[in-house]
Every structure is written in structure tokens, then in C-alpha cells.
Amino acid sequence: MGRTLCILIAFSLLSACAAAEPVVGMNGERLFLDNCAECHQVDGRGVANVYPALDGNETVAGSGADVALVLIIGRGEMPSFRGALNSAEMAAVINYVRNAWSNRGEPISAAEIDAL
Template structure:
């Protein structure tokens, strides 16, 4: 009986998910930050504006490896500005996590530590503004 209980306890622990110290960014913050910094181009529904601003709903970039989308937010791309100076790691993680879980997208949240590690690897300084930074 004891081996079965141990097996069940181990299975429950493995399925429990990340520890509380690794909690996902606050979805409300991500939605607010997206509305303030991204929705003018990518639209509140994530569909973008065809021919001008790409859709994030169903986007391979949005739901793919977090590092690529994180780099786009940190460095910009094409006509998109960078947010490395105006959004801190937690803000960028919150926006990315919101996008990855909205409009039918189903991808794991992004942790602020992941953003910070990439910011360091790209040799970008910390953000000078944070929490609901100005819209670019």
C-alpha cells in the first residue's frame, strides 16, 4: 500500500505546476499594458491592421519560443518601436503572457526572469520607466 501512496504523491507533485515563486504575470496588468502600448497598432482584438500591423491572434511569433517575441519587444522590428527603455522586465513579461493567452492563443506565460536574462544577453540597460509606461 505504501508504494502506491508514494507513487500517487509523486504524481500529484509533478502535476502541480510551478512553485509559487514562479507565478505567472498578472493578467490584468498585461491587458492594461497591451491596451496602452500595443492596441493602437495591433488592435484590442489582436487582429492587427492588414498590410500595416500584423495580427497577434494566431501568430506563430506570439505563441512560439518566448525569446523571439521578447527580443522584438526589447529591440523593436521594422516599424515597431522598442520598449526596452519604457517597460521593465515584469511589464514585458505581463504583455507577452497576455498576448500568449488571448484571442485563441494558447501558450505558456513568460516570466520576468526570462525577459531579464535576454535583456542582459542583448546588453540592454534596465528600463528607465515601468508600470504602465507611456505609449510609443
């Protein structure tokens, strides 16, 4: 009895930890906070009429490659991240924004970004 209970508790604790784990690694979130949140905000909602929301954004939902092009080329007031982030970092931050908040998207790899 005691042992079964112990196993059950251990299992619930493990699942609780697994559920708390973000969909993509901490790395992408950290990169987002360091490079993007200043404009697009921590909650991905941006600032009305200045910085577009990334949560529920069509480009972000569309494809990782489109987001990568925005990062590589820059857009309007947004600087290019070509020199600031390498392709692995771009992949991590793109996979983060494409799966943060209400967004859900297939991951992109660093190799796919290199090919752009």
C-alpha cells in the same frame, strides 16, 4: 433543503466569477491596451498590410522569448520597448498576448526576460 440550495447558488456564483477571470492578470491586458492595441488593435487582428495580427501569429505562438526579443529590439516600424517597459511589464504583456484571443502559450518570467 433551503440551505443546500443556498450553497448550490453560492457555488455557481463563485464559479461564474472564476470563469470570468482572464487567464493572466488585468495588468497584462492593461499594458497591451496602453502600449500595443494602437497598432495591433484591441482584438489582436492588426491592420492588414500595416500591423501584423497577433491573434494566431506564429511568432507569438512560438515562444515568449521570441516575443520578448521583438519588444526589446523592436522590429521594422515597431519601436523598441526597452526603455518604456521593465522586464516584469514585458512578461505581463507577453503572457497576455500569448493567452489572449485564440492564443495559448506557456508563461515567461521577468527573470527569463532579464537573461535576454
